Amino acid sequence: MRLQPPTRLGLGLALGLLIAAPTAASAQDAAAFFKQNCTSCHTIGGGRLTGPDLKDVTKSRDRAWLTDFVLAPQAALDRGDPYALQLQQEARGVVMPQVAGINRDLVSALLDLIEAESALPKSQFAGVQVSDRPFTAADVQLGTELFRGQRRLGGGGPSCVSCHTVRGTGGLGGGQLGPDLTKVYERLQWRKALATWLNAPPTATMQTVFAKTPIAETEVLPLVAYFEAAARNGGEDDRAGLIQFVLLGLGAAALGLGVMDSAWKTRFRSVRRALVERRRGARS
Amino acid sequence: MNVRSQIAMVFHLDKCIGCHTCSIACKNIWTDRKGTEYMWWNNVETKPGTGYPTAWEDQEKYNGGWEVVDGKLRLRSQSKTKSVLNIFHHPNQPTIDDYYHPWTYDYQNLFNAPEGPDQPIARPISMITGQPVSIEAGPNWDDDLGGSPVYAENDPNLKGLSEEQRQQLSAVERLVFFYFPRICNHCLNPSCVAACPSGALYKRGEDGIVLVDQTRCRAWRACIAACPYKKVYFNWSTGKSEKCVLCYPRLESGQAPACFHSCVGRIRYLGVLLYDADRIEEVASMPAEELVEAQRSLVLDPNDPEVIAAARANGVHDSVIEAAQRSPVYKFVKIWKIALPPHIEYRTLPMLFYVPPMSPVMSNRGDHTVDSATDDLFSDIESARIPMKFLGNLFGAGHDGKVRYALRKQKAVRWYRRALTVGDVDMATVDRMLREADTTAEEAEAIYQLTSLCTFDERFVIPPMHREEALQMLDDPMEHKQAAGFGFIAAPKRGV
Numbered sequence: 001m002r003l004q005p006p007t008r009l010g011l012g013l014a015l016g017l018l019i020a021a022p023t024a025a026s027a028q029d030a031a032a033f034f035k036q037n038c039t040s041c042h043t044i045g046g047g048r049l050t051g052p053d054l055k056d057v058t059k060s061r062d063r064a065w066l067t068d069f070v071l072a073p074q075a076a077l078d079r080g081d082p083y084a085l086q087l088q089q090e091a092r093g094v095v096m097p098q099v100a101g102i103n104r105d106l107v108s109a110l111l112d113l114i115e116a117e118s119a120l121p122k123s124q125f126a127g128v129q130v131s132d133r134p135f136t137a138a139d140v141q142l143g144t145e146l147f148r149g150q151r152r153l154g155g156g157g158p159s160c161v162s163c164h165t166v167r168g169t170g171g172l173g174g175g176q177l178g179p180d181l182t183k184v185y186e187r188l189q190w191r192k193a194l195a196t197w198l199n200a201p202p203t204a205t206m207q208t209v210f211a212k213t214p215i216a217e218t219e220v221l222p223l224v225a226y227f228e229a230a231a232r233n234g235g236e237d238d239r240a241g242l243i244q245f246v247l248l249g250l251g252a253a254a255l256g257l258g259v260m261d262s263a264w265k266t267r268f269r270s271v272r273r274a275l276v277e278r279r280r281g282a283r284s
Numbered sequence: 285m286n287v288r289s290q291i292a293m294v295f296h297l298d299k300c301i302g303c304h305t306c307s308i309a310c311k312n313i314w315t316d317r318k319g320t321e322y323m324w325w326n327n328v329e330t331k332p333g334t335g336y337p338t339a340w341e342d343q344e345k346y347n348g349g350w351e352v353v354d355g356k357l358r359l360r361s362q363s364k365t366k367s368v369l370n371i372f373h374h375p376n377q378p379t380i381d382d383y384y385h386p387w388t389y390d391y392q393n394l395f396n397a398p399e400g401p402d403q404p405i406a407r408p409i410s411m412i413t414g415q416p417v418s419i420e421a422g423p424n425w426d427d428d429l430g431g432s433p434v435y436a437e438n439d440p441n442l443k444g445l446s447e448e449q450r451q452q453l454s455a456v457e458r459l460v461f462f463y464f465p466r467i468c469n470h471c472l473n474p475s476c477v478a479a480c481p482s483g484a485l486y487k488r489g490e491d492g493i494v495l496v497d498q499t500r501c502r503a504w505r506a507c508i509a510a511c512p513y514k515k516v517y518f519n520w521s522t523g524k525s526e527k528c529v530l531c532y533p534r535l536e537s538g539q540a541p542a543c544f545h546s547c548v549g550r551i552r553y554l555g556v557l558l559y560d561a562d563r564i565e566e567v568a569s570m571p572a573e574e575l576v577e578a579q580r581s582l583v584l585d586p587n588d589p590e591v592i593a594a595a596r597a598n599g600v601h602d603s604v605i606e607a608a609q610r611s612p613v614y615k616f617v618k619i620w621k622i623a624l625p626p627h628i629e630y631r632t633l634p635m636l637f638y639v640p641p642m643s644p645v646m647s648n649r650g651d652h653t654v655d656s657a658t659d660d661l662f663s664d665i666e667s668a669r670i671p672m673k674f675l676g677n678l679f680g681a682g683h684d685g686k687v688r689y690a691l692r693k694q695k696a697v698r699w700y701r702r703a704l705t706v707g708d709v710d711m712a713t714v715d716r717m718l719r720e721a722d723t724t725a726e727e728a729e730a731i732y733q734l735t736s737l738c739t740f741d742e743r744f745v746i747p748p749m750h751r752e753e754a755l756q757m758l759d760d761p762m763e764h765k766q767a768a769g770f771g772f773i774a775a776p777k778r779g780v
Contacts, residue, residue, distance in 0.1 A: 267375045271345055271382045272338035272421055279434045 030109040040202035046126035049193035135225035143226025157213035185231035286561040287595040290492035292613040294553040297641040302463035306543035319521025321386035321411040325528040326543040328465040332439040333426040337382040340514040341440040347376045348512030349630030361509040376509035384421045386411040441677040460669035462641040468515040468528035469634030479510030512630035540744040555611030555745040572681040575628040607747035622690040629681035643670040696721035700728040
């Protein structure tokens, strides 16, 4: 098929726009991207969360290495890059995920952004400031209620238990849709990281649910306190709980069948076989 | 008065020899297809016995037919609410085991079996799954009292019989049974039609034959649960319900239905009845003891000028009215009153009537002599081996008055003929007997003629069906005139 000149021109323009689009990443876009994809693990001048503090990172490592690492973190590990391995160790084995939609130009814009933010006395990405005060029993109690939905979240979001469980929730346990959060306090590395996560959940599922109904800052601390307590008391793998769950299910099923059997007591049953068996019973 | 015509039937049980020829004739014509192997639109049962499907008369289990609640007729099997609640599973369905698992034999094995130390055998094979089955029951498993302790002793009609009567029924020297052939009753108040959620079942306007529209049937199977006679069956292959069609293609061409035609004992009669359709609901909701008489009152006199005029006004053809006047069924049911509906207490108003059977007398006396000298000429009817109560349960909604009347009349006819042909009974006794049995010599002669010497045309008075007129009510026969040649519904046209 031969294209007419105007169509060809239009196609060319569209292709050009497609190629040009990422290169046009402005500082604003980079800031939005950073906020959305990086802040759950990194701060700029706020101390380390799951990942290291990025303040002045462009001064300690050269841009070429940083760009390669951000583009493909796993590849750097596979290569045996010593600094990447060190980072992995510092992050307790957590490897930086390959960010969706990342490309060389965007990395460049991000590094520009980090450089610019590092120069400021207080970056907008210094992270959430969580109080350092020790958790009290009241915090844990409030956190428990929030987690289990006994007390509604102020923002109107769904309570954690509808998708997550923590060992010791009792009965049928919590939801099975999201991961078990018993050890989340250790997994995400302590108070600050967990608080940051809760403040702006980064995963696709959590983002969809909590984007419009964020968890209030006053609720974050009690929840962190609850997760801390859960990680401390949760113990090891919960096999007994699984067995309990299965037994409970079997029991409920048997009960349900029993109720149905009595509700439909007069239902039609085999007539002929019953006659034959009654006779057999009478003879023996 | 809303006069309609109905093809009705009489089965004379005193003549039935239980040969199952009717069943085979029907089977060969209608139910030898895939999915119908287990169906017997016509079957012959032994009474006492549980029949087919097992204990179909026990509506406590099967929940068929109608009941009267607060003076209104109601289906036992479902209500509007229940039919929605049970939409995916109707709880009152008989299982295949209650009919029987149809089987054939692996005859090929007799020829193809590898050589071995044993004789090859033909194993029974399921006609549904094709897998080997163990035969546990058949459609007439209780034939001639076979398996009595399981089947005959559980006959629902034994209800109300004393323990002594029950034991006598199964005592070896006094065993008694009779045959009970059954087809669809083509009822006036059919519960199968009422139950169908799709409106697939209908009662044909011109002759009252109850049919299942195979294109509208949606396999809800509500009809199967609702029919108290269990004469609607589910074809598992086509997913549609099927039932006796009273061989309407044969009737339309003037032939008797196959089971009627083939009947060896000539027990079957077929003819037209005119009835008043406006009174069906009123009659069907009457108290049980009045039902037999009330149903008779529905049947109208085809010689009454008023009835004829009303029938004509309703579009009943003159030839049908004429057939109704010659109907043998009208004589048995309305004039002689010796044919009775089966289980009228199901309130479907069956249009198949039975002449109750005579049975041997209880002649078991202590001193080995039989004493038949008694003043009561009809004492042997009361002391017949089949208890009157049993027949009353079957043909009189639990009341035996109508059955007794029919049996006394039959006995009077026998004695009348005996006086004429053998001559060992004096005519005075016969006259007294005829009087006591509410009959006359003329009537006795007529009953004798239609019972014993009936010709084919006397037994089957089939009216011209006038399908062409019935069709015109639904379709325009001229619709395709000039539109197509022979054999085309869509007109052929030029081009591709």
